[in-house]
Amino acid sequence: MRHQKNHTFSHLTFLFLLLLPFTFVIQPLRAQQMYRPERDLGELFVQVQMQRVFPDSKTFPDAVPQAAPQQILEKYRQQKDQPGFNLEAFVLEHFTMPPQPASGFTTDTSLSVTQHIERLWPILTREPGADGGSLIPLPKPYIVPGGRFREIYYWDSFFTMLGLQANHETQLIQHMVDNFTHLINTTGHIPNGNRTYYLSRSQPPFYALMLRILAQQKGHEVLKTYAPALRREYAFWMDGAETVTADAPSHRRVVRLPDGSILNRYWDDQPEPRPESYLEDVELAEQSGRKHEEVYRNIRAAAESGWDFSSRWFADQENLSTIHTTDIIPVDLNALLYHVERTLADMASLEGNKEEANKYEKLAKNRRKALLKYTWSDDAGFFYDYDFVAGKTTDIPTLAAVFPLYFCMAKKKQAAAVAQKLQQDFLKPGGLVTTLNRSGQQWDSPNGWAPLQWMGVQALRNYKHDQLADEVAQRWVEKNEDIFHNTGKLMEKYNVQDMNLQAGGGEYPNQDGFGWTNGVLLKLISLHPELLDMSLQELEKQAQ
Incomplete structure (x- = not known):
């Protein structure tokens, strides 16, 4: 808070300052009082997860109880030892399973990938208050990544916003910034996602970068509006x-x-x-x-x-x-x-x-x-x-090394050395590989991820390694477009090493949708129209 030279306070100001500490204490408690499946369902939650009632462990935490959790738990305790008790049937009777988003959406591969993404934004948009259960309600509309990810995710959203910026969706950018501000003000930080089971952790702090996007759209002065929230997030870290x-x-x-x-x-x-x-x-x-x-x-x-x-x-x-x-x-x-x-x-x-x-x-x-x-x-x-x-x-060695270049922290000689290693070791036919190690994990070779392509391309541009930046962008865009025209999908991650294989690894199948892939792809194409996919060029020729 700024130090004021004038120490004369009105009674109203004094009352506000008196109540201010209670505001910051009470608000986070509201989130803690929300439905927490792992806490509120006790042994029922443990048994459903340990017996793998659902193939995806995320399904049950996202399910919505049809009655008070304590009542469902009591019924479970009464029935679990009875002959013929079926745990899956019990769960399906007492919980509403999470929805399958975009189930009615049909991809038209005759469209360009950019037109496809523009059609996807409404499909990936969620309205305030929808779903319930472990979902933390947000005051404004927001975009989810897609697939099993039915809620907003913190760092994903910055890269999604890049695409919204390319499509001039300033109002939706504003909504998403306001939602994250709401989370800071009510939970004390931005959680991993807007689920109660994510409240104990955050994600990479991209909120300040989101504010920069909003400032590009609305002017630098808008930063003042969000200064208290950013100070609070910084205090959390x-x-x-x-x-x-x-x-x-x-x-x-x-x-x-x-x-x-x-x-x-x-x-x-x-x-x-x-x-x-x-x-x-x-x-x-x-x-x-x-x-x-x-x-x-x-x-x-x-x-x-x-x-x-x-x-x-x-x-x-x-x-x-x-x-x-x-x-x-x-x-x-x-x-x-x-x-x-x-x-x-x-x-x-x-x-x-x-x-x-x-x-x-x-x-x-x-x-x-x-x-x-x-x-x-x-x-x-x-x-x-x-x-x-x-x-x-x-x-x-990992692509995390590009971040000091992205924020212009590195010295020129350091940036040149990083660029050389990227070209020598990380550049693959489909873009930049995440690490050089094949561990079977999804954030390792041979996978490439949209957010790291964006950070890498911009990092290289900051230090005038434009030719390499162009090469990374071109290879990544071509990989995205090839997969789209072959499958009708934009994926969470890609195998950038073998152009004929899908990405793999991790705890769940490769997801389609996909928020940050869409955002980075649109932004790269908007900055470099020469990367525009052939299908749109063909349509434009036909229109002439």
Whole structure:
């Protein structure tokens, strides 16, 4: 809050300040009182998940109870030991299964991929208050990724917004920004998604980048409107920064390095199986030979990263059971928080608060210095995550290395070295591969993902590596268009190494829809019309 020179307060202002702390305490409690299937259904929830009543573990947490959860639980306890009791039949009787979105949508492959995406926006749009159950209601319409992902997702939404911007859908961008602002103001942060079982974690902090998109559409002054919300999100990520010490260097998402620098990691406050992947997490913990809570915490922290899962989090680079996410300071997370600090400085300047602007500029400067010190490898010419427990970089090459270039944190020589490694090792026929390791996880080779293509292309452009950026964009767009014309679908991820195979790996089948794929594809084509797919060019010729 700005320091005011005038200390004369009205009675109304005094009352507001008196009640302000209670506002911030009460609001998050409302979200905690919502339906939490893993908590409210007790042993019924455990049995449904452990007996794999549904092939996808996310189905039951998304189902809507037809009566009070406690009443359903009591009926279950009364009936479960009776002869002929059928658990699946019981669940289907007492719960409404989640809807299958877009079941009536038919793809017309004679259309261009851009026309297809424009037809998809209404299909992927959800209205406020729909669904119920574990869904956290939002005040404005929003876009979901598609497939099994029936709710809004945090970092997905930034890349979806890129496509909305290309289609001049400013009102929908505004709605989505307002929804995330609502989540910050009511839960204290932006959850992984608007489900109650996601409340204990966030995702990569892209809210400030969303505000930049809105400012591009509505003018720079709009940033002032959202300054309180961004400050609050920053406080969530930085909780504990003032209390960590050399003897106790970590607290939640904050880590103090040996030189006193503060950097961040991913975290989750609940060391329990994820409700949406309950059976998978229990089985992993049991076969890991480790403390179960330790496994659950690291699994959830990786889910907060958005890279769930990748060998970048594995101690042996092969097995999910060795996951140690909370030991790692991710290069991409800290680049994003650098941008948050820079945005907060801009907001303070717009508000005329020079002191606060200088504070955030200093924080950003210190973060950049620490990131370059701890995550850059001169020997490899690449940015790596930093294992603060081991006191060294992980030396696992991943596309997270492009984030310091995206935010112009890297020195020119560093950017040139990263570009060289991208061209030499990461560039594949379909775009940039996520990592160089084939672990069987979806955020590893041979898969490529839309958000990382966008970050990579723009990172390269920032340092004038335009030819390589063009090559990445062209290969990615062609891959998307080929799959669309062959299948009628735009996918969550793609196999960029073998052009004849679909992407795989992970806990669930490859999903179609798909929010961030649509967004990045539209944005790339809008910036580079020469990448426009042939079907639209043919239609335009016919129209002439």
